[in-house]
Amino acid sequence: MNEGEVISIKRFSEDLFILELFLKEEVSFKPGQFAMLETPGRPLMRPFSIFQLEGKTLSFLIRVKGPGTSSLLALNPGKRLKLLLPLGKPYPEPETEGEVWLLAGGIGIASLFPLGLFLMEKGFKVKLFWGAKSASHLPFPLLWKLKKQGLEYFLSTEDGSMGQKGLVEDLIPSTIRAKTAYICGPLEMIKRIFFKFFNVPKVYFSLEEKMACGVGACRSCVLWAEEIKTVCKEGPVFEKEDLLKWQALKQT
Amino acid sequence: MASLETNIGSLKLKTPLMPASGTFGYGDEYYGIFSYEVLGAIVTKSLSLNPKKGNPPPRIHELPYGILNSIGLENIGIERFLREKLPFLEKLNLPIVVSIFGETEQEFIEVAKRLNIFSISALEVNLSCPNVKEGGMLFGSSPERVHRIISLLKDTNPLPLWVKLPPDPFHLREIVEAAEKGGADAITLVNTLPAMIIDPQTGKPLLGGITGGLSGKALFPVALRMVYEAYKCTHLPIIGAGGLYSGEEAISFIMAGASALQIGSAIFSNPNVFVEIHSHLIDFLKERNLPDIKMLKGKIHDMENFAL
Numbered sequence: 001m002n003e004g005e006v007i008s009i010k011r012f013s014e015d016l017f018i019l020e021l022f023l024k025e026e027v028s029f030k031p032g033q034f035a036m037l038e039t040p041g042r043p044l045m046r047p048f049s050i051f052q053l054e055g056k057t058l059s060f061l062i063r064v065k066g067p068g069t070s071s072l073l074a075l076n077p078g079k080r081l082k083l084l085l086p087l088g089k090p091y092p093e094p095e096t097e098g099e100v101w102l103l104a105g106g107i108g109i110a111s112l113f114p115l116g117l118f119l120m121e122k123g124f125k126v127k128l129f130w131g132a133k134s135a136s137h138l139p140f141p142l143l144w145k146l147k148k149q150g151l152e153y154f155l156s157t158e159d160g161s162m163g164q165k166g167l168v169e170d171l172i173p174s175t176i177r178a179k180t181a182y183i184c185g186p187l188e189m190i191k192r193i194f195f196k197f198f199n200v201p202k203v204y205f206s207l208e209e210k211m212a213c214g215v216g217a218c219r220s221c222v223l224w225a226e227e228i229k230t231v232c233k234e235g236p237v238f239e240k241e242d243l244l245k246w247q248a249l250k251q252t
Numbered sequence: 253m254a255s256l257e258t259n260i261g262s263l264k265l266k267t268p269l270m271p272a273s274g275t276f277g278y279g280d281e282y283y284g285i286f287s288y289e290v291l292g293a294i295v296t297k298s299l300s301l302n303p304k305k306g307n308p309p310p311r312i313h314e315l316p317y318g319i320l321n322s323i324g325l326e327n328i329g330i331e332r333f334l335r336e337k338l339p340f341l342e343k344l345n346l347p348i349v350v351s352i353f354g355e356t357e358q359e360f361i362e363v364a365k366r367l368n369i370f371s372i373s374a375l376e377v378n379l380s381c382p383n384v385k386e387g388g389m390l391f392g393s394s395p396e397r398v399h400r401i402i403s404l405l406k407d408t409n410p411l412p413l414w415v416k417l418p419p420d421p422f423h424l425r426e427i428v429e430a431a432e433k434g435g436a437d438a439i440t441l442v443n444t445l446p447a448m449i450i451d452p453q454t455g456k457p458l459l460g461g462i463t464g465g466l467s468g469k470a471l472f473p474v475a476l477r478m479v480y481e482a483y484k485c486t487h488l489p490i491i492g493a494g495g496l497y498s499g500e501e502a503i504s505f506i507m508a509g510a511s512a513l514q515i516g517s518a519i520f521s522n523p524n525v526f527v528e529i530h531s532h533l534i535d536f537l538k539e540r541n542l543p544d545i546k547m548l549k550g551k552i553h554d555m556e557n558f559a560l
Binding site: 001036038039041042043044045067068082084209210211212213215216217218219220221222224228233247248 | 297308519
């Protein structure tokens, strides 16, 4: 178990913020991995993608969704929180050269941002497609580090307050030239675009599910299919083939 | 240092702390996250004869005062457990308690027979899962069935039997007595409380299994009272479980009559909870110059009347 002391809370909009923690023990991570973070006063820790980690300084990009995330937004610097990290399987590296596309729905950028940085440092040509409900959920200044490296990016909002008006898939050209795609966003988005990307040789999805333990012990966060997999341990990153028999994908 | 050693029948535990079945997987998942030195035993997830898929998601729902779950006893089945999980547990140098489950009496007996292995110290008989249609609480809520199944298990396997019961506040005495007469070696009180939650916006239950089991803080005073009552009607050692989050609550359980304790949901908000409760128990004894935790057991029953 690790512990983190709150350094700062940087708020982007009413319900979007970066929580910066100073870790007691240094750890390393790979993009796509997550942490279970104590949420004061609540019975369950919460899973968050590791957004950035430099030395012992760790940050999470968090959207307020309920009492757990609200309790984190209310924290003051100095507060110590328990956490478990790094957890889960990371995004695998591309197996071939060629374009890599990242598709983020809203807060889904949290796991794709470190992946983008990693891939660009490795010399991959990366395109980011990022959609959200409105500009307040699209903290695009975060992208500066990626832009500096020459990232090509496309933004959309449902209300048209930033980028193209519409959904993230409206940004996608009719011919998908990607050799590898990484997708992180809400279930609704994954359902809409799953088959659009089916012919891309390698597609990886990062999924979100309610968790209690984060380490495979409680069996709460299961991917319901013929063969059950836990999102925390066998995920959160799955290949498109893993999701083919996923019940949630079939339900409308 | 003050002694935290405790006995469950002939089984000696070096501390009274152990995980509650179902919250700790098969024991390997939390290894490395905290020091297992503070544990007195490992208790596995309930195992059935064949693998079980469990209930569809959502399987968990958080409330301010507790957690609802409807995992539905998903497990890898006894054969895979013996092959893939037991070898790791055997290396821990801790008593191994395997929780067993069956939809029928015959299944319980078969599972128990397969576990007649030297490295396993006891079986916890799960007669109280609220999340399955067959077996589960159907067994634990009837004194006749508890008696029958425990005597059958006693006749067919040599391991000590810990009987895990539901938090049924009204039939406690009959059920505990039935378990004792059947030959139980210990009683674990309590499992989760049957419960449900509905989303009023959609009109749908918020658990895939529709109903589930309530654990966490709300359960503590209910469990404490059941340990207190059970202590008055049985000579069997009692393992207290239910909403145990703190050292103070651990002491309360022991004073109510528990010989050992199980920690469940608390690990989901604090993975260090075993270590913290362990050091609280040591400090509590030290501050009072007590050499042995056993001196606190059932303390509340020593008083003839409660001067408040």
